[in-house]
Amino acid sequence: MNKLIKDIIEWDVRNWSKSLNYWLEETSLELTDRNALEIGSRNGGLSLWLAKQGCKVTCSDVNGPSEKARQIHQKHGIEHLVQYKGIDATNIPYENDVFDIVVFKSVLGGIGHNNNKDAQFKAINEIYRVLKPGGELFFAENLVASPFHSFLRKHFISWGENWRYLSIPEIEEFLNPFSHKHYFSTGFLAALGRNEKQRDILGKIDNLCINKITPSKWKYIVVGLAKK
Ligand SMILES: C[S@@+](CC[C@H](N)C(=O)[O-])C[C@H]1O[C@@H](n2cnc3c(N)ncnc32)[C@H](O)[C@@H]1O
Structure with a gap:
């Protein structure tokens, strides 16, 4: 696994x-020179990835991204x-129709902590609002x-009960508001690893066989793209 991908994904x-x-593979946009926003970025991994694709990126988190x-x-x-x-994803301080791309990874569950589904809805509606027509959400x-x-x-996970899993x-x-969307799910055993080395081994097993034989709804990650 190369160092760039590790810095982008981390876990x-x-x-x-x-x-x-x-x-x-799924985007219909040419990514060079696009105006992109990362929500809930923490260490800015997906901003790094978008910048490597040639985008101009606003890297945000609720209290700003980390120094890292x-x-x-x-x-x-x-x-x-x-x-x-x-940037608070439930109240994005931009006009309508500003960004070509909005991206987030592992953020909605925290926005919905203590079972606040309305906050999750609000965040998606805000993302929709600030996307240009034809713009895309990568999630x-x-x-x-x-x-x-x-x-x-x-x-066994201290924050596991507060996080609102989807x-x-x-x-x-x-x-629902998006004109079209598609997604897939992945990952089963790797979520159980206690450190990245264990997750790497379990992730290999997921990709060799477990992802193929496990029902979609039993996997722990959803990846998708939705177009405004
Ligand atoms: C599990 S971390 C994921 C960080 C990063 N996206 C990643 O994949 O490594 C969840 C992130 O969501 C951010 N977050 C929580 N509530 C938020 C909100 N209302 N608006 C924007 N970001 C929020 C947290 O500050 C945290 O950085």
Whole structure:
């Protein structure tokens, strides 16, 4: 796994990184010189990826991205393509129809903490509003997944109970305003790894066989693209 992809994805790189090829294959936009926004970026991984595609990127998080985001962007020589902002996804401080692309990974669940589905709805509606007509949302988010995942999150992950995981029918509901959307799910065993080395091995097993034999709704990641 190369260092750039690790800096972009950070966690369970084997499964989450499938999003990058998917977005490149499915987008109908030429990405060079596009005006893009990353929501909930923390360490700015997807801003790095978008800048590498030639986009001008607004890298945002609710209280601004981390210092590490700036360092990583400098390390990869793309900081001149990025501006940094504090943006609450439920109230995006831009006019309508500004961005060609909005991207997020593993953010909606936190926006919906303490079962706040309305906040998740609001965030998607705000993303829709600031996208230009024909603009695209690239997303990757955590799913409810299997009863086994639910049990482990409840008993072994400190934030697992507060995070509002999405179901596939909810993805459909949230993306209703978009003119078209498509998505797939991936990842099963790798979510159980305690460190990136374990997740890498389990991710390999997911990709060799588990992803092929597990029902879509039991996987823990949804990756998709929706067009305004
Ligand atoms: C699990 S982290 C994911 C970070 C990054 N996207 C990634 O994949 O590594 C969730 C991120 O969502 C951000 N977040 C939570 N509520 C938010 C909100 N209302 N608006 C924007 N970002 C928010 C958090 O600050 C955090 O950085």
